[in-house]
Amino acid sequence: MWKRSGLTGKMLIYTATLGLAVWFISDSYQTRTLREIFHEKLQHRFSLQAQEHRTLFDRYVKIHSQAAKLMAHSDNLYHYVHDRKWGPEFDGKIVYHQDVPGWMPNLAALRKFVLPRYTFIMDTQYRTRELYYWNGVLPPTEVIKPRHLLLQLSENQSYLTTLQGKPYLFTSEPVMAYGKRVGTLVMASPIDSDFMLESQILSISKYAVALLAEDEQTILVSSDPRMVPEGIKVSELNGVFQTIGEGFFDYGSSDLVIKCVSFIPLHEVQDLTQAVLLKERQMRGISLATYVIAFMLIMLILTRRLQGLTRRVVDFSEHMAIQQPEIRQKDELKILEERFKLLANAIKNETEALEYQASHDPLTDLPNRKMLNERLQNTLSRSKVSQSPLVLIISDLNHFKEINDTLGHHIGDVVLQQAAERLYNTVRKTDTVARLGGDEFSILLPDTSTAEACKIARNIIDIFKIPFVAEGHNLNVGISIGIAESPRHGKDVNILVQRADVAMYDAKRGKKGYAVYDPEQDTHNVSKLELMSELREKIDADDIELHYQCKQDIKSGKFIGAEALLRWNHPERGYIPPDDIIPLAVQSGLIKPLTRLVMQKAIQQCADWHNRGFKLSVSINISVHCLHDNMLAHSLREYLHQYKLPAQYCILELTESDIMSDPIKAKNILTEIDTIGAHISIDDFGTGYSSLAYLKQLPVSEIKIDRSFVMEMDKDENDKVIVRTIIDLAHNLGLSVVAEGVETEVSYALLKTLGCNVAQGFFLHKPANNDRLMNFLKTTGGISPMTSNTPAKADQKHHFTVSLEKPI
Numbered sequence: 001m002w003k004r005s006g007l008t009g010k011m012l013i014y015t016a017t018l019g020l021a022v023w024f025i026s027d028s029y030q031t032r033t034l035r036e037i038f039h040e041k042l043q044h045r046f047s048l049q050a051q052e053h054r055t056l057f058d059r060y061v062k063i064h065s066q067a068a069k070l071m072a073h074s075d076n077l078y079h080y081v082h083d084r085k086w087g088p089e090f091d092g093k094i095v096y097h098q099d100v101p102g103w104m105p106n107l108a109a110l111r112k113f114v115l116p117r118y119t120f121i122m123d124t125q126y127r128t129r130e131l132y133y134w135n136g137v138l139p140p141t142e143v144i145k146p147r148h149l150l151l152q153l154s155e156n157q158s159y160l161t162t163l164q165g166k167p168y169l170f171t172s173e174p175v176m177a178y179g180k181r182v183g184t185l186v187m188a189s190p191i192d193s194d195f196m197l198e199s200q201i202l203s204i205s206k207y208a209v210a211l212l213a214e215d216e217q218t219i220l221v222s223s224d225p226r227m228v229p230e231g232i233k234v235s236e237l238n239g240v241f242q243t244i245g246e247g248f249f250d251y252g253s254s255d256l257v258i259k260c261v262s263f264i265p266l267h268e269v270q271d272l273t274q275a276v277l278l279k280e281r282q283m284r285g286i287s288l289a290t291y292v293i294a295f296m297l298i299m300l301i302l303t304r305r306l307q308g309l310t311r312r313v314v315d316f317s318e319h320m321a322i323q324q325p326e327i328r329q330k331d332e333l334k335i336l337e338e339r340f341k342l343l344a345n346a347i348k349n350e351t352e353a354l355e356y357q358a359s360h361d362p363l364t365d366l367p368n369r370k371m372l373n374e375r376l377q378n379t380l381s382r383s384k385v386s387q388s389p390l391v392l393i394i395s396d397l398n399h400f401k402e403i404n405d406t407l408g409h410h411i412g413d414v415v416l417q418q419a420a421e422r423l424y425n426t427v428r429k430t431d432t433v434a435r436l437g438g439d440e441f442s443i444l445l446p447d448t449s450t451a452e453a454c455k456i457a458r459n460i461i462d463i464f465k466i467p468f469v470a471e472g473h474n475l476n477v478g479i480s481i482g483i484a485e486s487p488r489h490g491k492d493v494n495i496l497v498q499r500a501d502v503a504m505y506d507a508k509r510g511k512k513g514y515a516v517y518d519p520e521q522d523t524h525n526v527s528k529l530e531l532m533s534e535l536r537e538k539i540d541a542d543d544i545e546l547h548y549q550c551k552q553d554i555k556s557g558k559f560i561g562a563e564a565l566l567r568w569n570h571p572e573r574g575y576i577p578p579d580d581i582i583p584l585a586v587q588s589g590l591i592k593p594l595t596r597l598v599m600q601k602a603i604q605q606c607a608d609w610h611n612r613g614f615k616l617s618v619s620i621n622i623s624v625h626c627l628h629d630n631m632l633a634h635s636l637r638e639y640l641h642q643y644k645l646p647a648q649y650c651i652l653e654l655t656e657s658d659i660m661s662d663p664i665k666a667k668n669i670l671t672e673i674d675t676i677g678a679h680i681s682i683d684d685f686g687t688g689y690s691s692l693a694y695l696k697q698l699p700v701s702e703i704k705i706d707r708s709f710v711m712e713m714d715k716d717e718n719d720k721v722i723v724r725t726i727i728d729l730a731h732n733l734g735l736s737v738v739a740e741g742v743e744t745e746v747s748y749a750l751l752k753t754l755g756c757n758v759a760q761g762f763f764l765h766k767p768a769n770n771d772r773l774m775n776f777l778k779t780t781g782g783i784s785p786m787t788s789n790t791p792a793k794a795d796q797k798h799h800f801t802v803s804l805e806k807p808i
Helices: 007-072 075-084 148-154 193-199 266-303 309-319 332-359 369-386 400-407 409-426 450-464 493-510 526-540 578-587 591-611 624-628 632-642 656-661 663-676 717-732 745-754 770-780
Strands: 095-097 118-122 128-133 159-163 166-177 180-190 208-213 219-222 241-244 258-265 390-397 432-437 440-446 468-470 473-475 479-486 514-516 545-553 559-567 616-621 650-655 679-685 702-705 736-739 758-760 798-802
Touching (some): 007 166, 148 159, 148 166, 369 390, 369 493, 390 409, 409 432, 409 440, 409 473, 440 450, 526 591, 545 591, 559 578, 559 591, 559 616, 591 616, 591 632, 624 656, 632 663, 656 663, 663 679, 717 736
Parallel strands (some): 095 128, 479 514, 616 650
Antiparallel strands (some): 159 166, 166 180, 208 258, 241 258, 390 440, 390 479
16 A cells, blocks of 8 residues: 555655654643743733832822822912911810811822822921821820931932831921921821722732832831731741742831732632633644644645746746736746846835935834944045045934833834934935944034034024924934044044044043043053053952051041052053043953052951051942942952951942842842941942931941042031031931041031040141151150040040042
8 A cells, every 4th residue: 555655645645744753742841841932921020010110109209208299389278377376385286187178289180199098287396286197096105206316317209117117208308488497297007908909990900919128038017918818937938829020129218127928829829821822732743743734734745746937937027026027928948037037127126215215214214323434434445635624423312211211112212213304304415424323323414513413403402402203202302412523533443433433432521511532531542551551460469559547536536547558650651640540440450459469458458457457448439330340358368367457357348229220139249248247338328319217227337428529528518518427317316427638627626516435637647658657656656646635545445547539
């Protein structure tokens, strides 16, 4: 039978047998693989839903502050409080409202924002006068009579705290009349299941959401107490729910760090997995059947008569969507010739279209980078002959990434198209506007000087100040422009493009709209490359120099420390300031070895001070780039052991902005350093966006007030208020305070009056090398001749700070 079977029958048997074997083998493998892939996809989807839950909770918390602002500025509340004219006398009787009082908007209007549990008005003495409570439940006394610090922390923002062991949300707003505060509006709400449900009302997924207290695995609040009871541990629900999103959830405006967890029923995960696997198996079966049928048909066609070459041309034309009209010819060669001619013409047109696409941006229809480089090369060649200048502009849209991330790529595409149209309509017909990619555009201006290009740039900036309109959104999209002129800034395509790009980033950094290429701003010029190479050599040779500036205990007048400053006296360039050294180290990737070398030198010097009888502590500045150095803690432990220096004599400093750039990573690193036994200090405090409440969660023992506040505090009342506030709050948290930049006796006296612990600046001591520092301390006995004549005790401990004048 097999021998009598034709080719079609044999191929049918081969195809069916092979197909079934492949299907059974692949079914077991693909089922296992798909199960793993789908679990990963589900985990990703549930993670996104958990992120949505956290985002909605965060938005609902913050919107309380907006609701309070609107209510505090309403005419009803303003007239009501103003007409009360509450005096200093108060008999303690509070007016309670179970129904919405006249000074509040109706609940229907308020629910567009929030549903407040408790809303009350306080007089200028912060005493509660009238209170509205929802659902017939009076608040606890701690809510009716909140602490003054809580009112300060919650003013103009939503603030999370705990009262009687339960989380609460507070927000307060001043009620102003004729520029004068006449009262305070306070909104408070317990964060309970009702609150959680209200926060998740816009969520697409309806899974249960719960909050966990920091470092605890007990349910603090649940949106569905029946499914996820409050007070039980998360581990007790592992067999019923899959928990997603247990990361930190910290606002900065809170004394409460919580975790937000979403609970997904396990049976739902299993049902989804089985449904997908069943569907996939069905699809594989259909695909296999389709493959078998298709293969059979192909073999059937191959066993039949082969079609002629003319039919092949027609089929190919149809496949390429090329029309082949009917040709009434008997001559087969003539028919084939006409068919090939039509096909060749169609392919030529298609090739020309592809070439156009290869040189133009499909979204904006502007020339792309390839065509711009060709035109720039041609224009440079003509410019050399005519001796006329040309200008290359490279521009970048401001805030475009935020628009893409927030409103979607389709809105971003509309913005790019409108930006391209504005640029094209701004320049001359002889100029070239090109899109380089993303939100980056370029303009080639032949026969144009830098002054003329600057005028064009200002015109473009003015045009881009007009809001972009995309699907009902009014979007403010600025532009940053970099200008490079040939031959002044370069005669080569690549050099001119690179230098226009440098100028553009200079304009973006300085937020000045446009900038002309400046070699000083070019981090890749030859001079800076040479400096980078020499800096690497100095680090490899352990050849760095440190100078020291004393710090003084204000109360006793004793010098208790010094800050080490990096110095580089170049044999040809002279003194190179640290403000130039540190960016070089960052740009060249040398910041981490430089930090480790400073750490080693500082710890070695501190050990030498100990051997001389001075029990000194040393501090080393750590930059944000070193927070990702896994060897940082290891190097610190190694150097302390190598030079036999106790860990408590080592202090590591981070700037406030470095900590807030990645607070979770910073907390992990600082905790590891604290475990070693070293201490932590916060440098340049007051210039960032952190809060002392957050810093309290870190193992910090000292903060240093930034010199910008200290230097002008005797002239600027605002600086004086800032310094006083930082000192008071730091002392309340048990932190020591160091003031930098003390340059006058008046500033020193003010700091002493305000209770600052330590002072540092030119008024006390100018930087000097280690030998002169030791001679100075021995000569003065450790007492400042400017402030005290009391001799220092021989066993006085001193604290020394090592810095690079800029964070490493």
